[in-house]
Amino acid sequence: MSATTSIAGLPSSTAGDWLQLLKPRVLVLVVYTAVAGLAMAPDPLHPVLAFAAILAITVAAGAAGALNMWFDRDIDAVMSRTARRPIPAGRIGPGEAFAFGVVLAVASVMVMGLATNLMAASWLALSILFYVLVYTVWLKRRTAQNIVIGGAAGAFPPIIGWVAATGHLALLPVLMFAIVFVWTPPHFWSLALYASGDYARAGVPMLPVVSGARVTRANILAYTVLLAATSVAPWLLGLTGPVYGVVALALGVRFMWHAARVWRDQADASGRSRRNDAAARAAFRFSILYLFVLFGALVADRLVFHSAGLHVWVG
Amino acid sequence: MTDKDFMRRRRGRSIALFLALAGVALLFYAMAMVKFATQAVHIVH
Known part of the structure; x- marks a missing residue:
């Protein structure tokens, strides 16, 4: 088997590329504010369930990031700041990124629902849909107020953390x-x-x-x-x-x-x-x-x- | 990309996927134990 003929056309992604799809730098802030929401809640939550809730919020935010990169792959390729991202750089296919995002989004909402409560799972699903549909698909390319309204998506984690512990707002x-x-x-x-x-x-x-x-x-x-x-x-x-x-x-x-x-x-x-x-x-x-x-x-x-x-x- | 690079990257992806799935399995086990324990406490009381 020749390297240049049989392998050159195959995807050359690394595990790091898939991690990069989740926008890890943004996740730090998401996790931090979610933990703050959880910590401020008056009701106790078992550490294992709290960990699962934080993990679900993290993965959900990552899934939303992956779907954002999937949708924005055309403009990412034009901007120098984002041109080296896995999709525009050709290391991960758009279809793979979309499937990755959807699977992680569904899994994160499911884990949140099983670990805590349906209200928290609903808020989590809303935050993903808001980021992907309202911000990425609808607002980002249409209005200068994109990040004002779309900013709500990034503001959900403290609410989700709180609701995961208490079940109410x-x-x-x-x-x-x-x-x-x-x-x-x-x-x-x-x-x-x-x-x-x-x-x-x-x-x-x-x-x-x-x-x-x-x-x-x-x-x-x-x-x-x-x-x-x-x-x-x-x-x-x-x-x-x-x-x-x-x-x-x-x-x-x-x-x-x-x-x-x-x-x-x-x-x-x-x-x-x-x-x-x-x-x-x-x-x-x-x-x-x-x-x-x-x-x-x-x-x-x-x-x-x-x-x-x-x-x-x-x- | 050479054969060696390709195999190295594929091994890296496989290990990452295995660790992620093992982590999920462990998480579900731990969550189930916590839920069972909580229910048991409610039944006893």
Whole structure:
């Protein structure tokens, strides 16, 4: 058997390529916020079932990512940031990626239903459908508000984590959802400011492409102010203690400082940054740290001030 | 891609798939044990 004639035409994917289909970097944030939702829930959940729930949320998010890559394979091939992904690079076939995504999506919802409850499984199914159908298929290529509305998909994990433990919804997980929802636009638009050329080439109507950098910078600032206000709501409503309140205030001020730097960034006549979007890059990096520290503070606050509410399952 | 590369990648995929399936089987076993134990507690009480 000759290597060049019989094998060259076969798929050359590695296990790592399949893992890459799941968008592992995005999964970190999904798992983190889901664990936070689970940890904040007042009802205990057996560690094995909690692990299964978190795994189901992780796999569901990965499945949604795989289906997103399947649908977006044409624009991924055009953008330098995504051209090396397994489908546009030809390492995994589109049909294989689609089947992989569907199987994982169905399996994750099934595991969630078996491990916890039908309500959590329903929320999980909704989050997958929302990301794939509402964001990827419907909004992403049609409107500059794609990531504003589509951001809801990434905000579901805290709700799912909470509902997995309790079986019902409450105000705190809704506020956690709102925080991630409002956090998404300044996070993505900071990235879009310095990747707008990529999006323009692919014909994706991101805000900097459609409305220009100036409008995007103003929107980043506006949403960051809204985020700072939303983030202190759990404290103001008495759902958390002062540890979270102080951290949320400090992080909000810092994020607004970053957003103000983006807003005041020196730009040319067309609105493009004269400093290679250094402020936008810094704001993007800080936005990730922001969410990690904020949700970490939420859980830490519960541990310190409301330890009765954070149960460790003792059988 | 050479024969050797192809075989190495296929072995890697097979091992990853085996580990994933073994993990799922273990997870279902553990979940079943927890559910049975919880039901047993309810029946006793």
